Amino acid sequence: MSVSLDFAPGTELDRVEPALKRRVAAHWEAEPCGTRGHGCGDRREFFRAIEDERYTLEPFIREFAGFGSASGLRLLEIGVGAGSDYVNWLRAGARAFGVDLTSAAVQLTRERCSLEGLMPRLSRTDCESLPFRDGTFDIAYSYGVIHHSPDTGKAVAEIHRVLKPGGVAKVMIYHAPSITGLLLWMVHCLLKLRPWRSPRWAIANFLESPGTKAYSTREARELFRSFSTVRIRTVLGTGDLLQMRRSEKYRSVWARLAWRLYPRWAIRKAGGRLGLGLLIEAAK
Numbered sequence: 001m002s003v004s005l006d007f008a009p010g011t012e013l014d015r016v017e018p019a020l021k022r023r024v025a026a027h028w029e030a031e032p033c034g035t036r037g038h039g040c041g042d043r044r045e046f047f048r049a050i051e052d053e054r055y056t057l058e059p060f061i062r063e064f065a066g067f068g069s070a071s072g073l074r075l076l077e078i079g080v081g082a083g084s085d086y087v088n089w090l091r092a093g094a095r096a097f098g099v100d101l102t103s104a105a106v107q108l109t110r111e112r113c114s115l116e117g118l119m120p121r122l123s124r125t126d127c128e129s130l131p132f133r134d135g136t137f138d139i140a141y142s143y144g145v146i147h148h149s150p151d152t153g154k155a156v157a158e159i160h161r162v163l164k165p166g167g168v169a170k171v172m173i174y175h176a177p178s179i180t181g182l183l184l185w186m187v188h189c190l191l192k193l194r195p196w197r198s199p200r201w202a203i204a205n206f207l208e209s210p211g212t213k214a215y216s217t218r219e220a221r222e223l224f225r226s227f228s229t230v231r232i233r234t235v236l237g238t239g240d241l242l243q244m245r246r247s248e249k250y251r252s253v254w255a256r257l258a259w260r261l262y263p264r265w266a267i268r269k270a271g272g273r274l275g276l277g278l279l280i281e282a283a284k
Helices: 020-030 043-057 060-065 084-091 103-116 152-162 179-190 199-206 217-223 253-261 264-270
Strands: 074-078 095-100 121-124 137-143 163-174 229-235 277-283
Touching (some): 020 103, 043 060, 043 084, 043 103, 060 084, 060 163, 060 277, 074 084, 074 152, 084 103, 084 137, 152 163, 179 199, 217 229
Parallel strands (some): 074 095, 074 137, 095 121, 137 163
Antiparallel strands (some): 163 277
């Protein structure tokens, strides 16, 4: 049964729908982040293509993560996906642990590490209940993950708990208002004659897994209020620029035309103020 979700950031969505977390997991089990449209032939080429596409479309990830500065540090990545960032932590010499809600992501990342001769530390784990002692890590990294968890506030609390004093959280969550939210609202609300629905409602119901949340910068600061310092900036994501690979629901002639005619140059010129990505760096 499909359930329409509308909520304010911070709401514990499991109260609305107890099965939500299972639905989120099922979404990402079926299609781990970054794998859409990539063939499964030569496995080294498969992983190389995923990594190249990730950093070409979102070049700011490398700078935000700062892979090279993590050598010798204990690091936790929450949400490893296809393993592109995780292998970069290992290549840089970090003592990196990785967790994901899905077995598909853990298996993909483990396979990728094996192909490169790297020794991973991976587990299938819920980010709302991390199996690590207090003060374990120097860095906690999570890129585009915890806004999918029903209780994002609990995930942030867990990140704070497992960090050492002075440790740093590097987290990307989705931003509102954003161009992506506006585009989703136009397609799924305005054009479907329900303009009273909000862009956040459109994000929750039509952007990736069900219940996906987006936060204003003020709401993000409140979410990370337990940290001593918090720095936030916004960036344009692939959805803002219509650069992501289209899913099945966007295969129509009209969608193909929109992808071709979309004024990416104008969006880039306007800057990242209405970008979907909120890059948060918070020190404990």
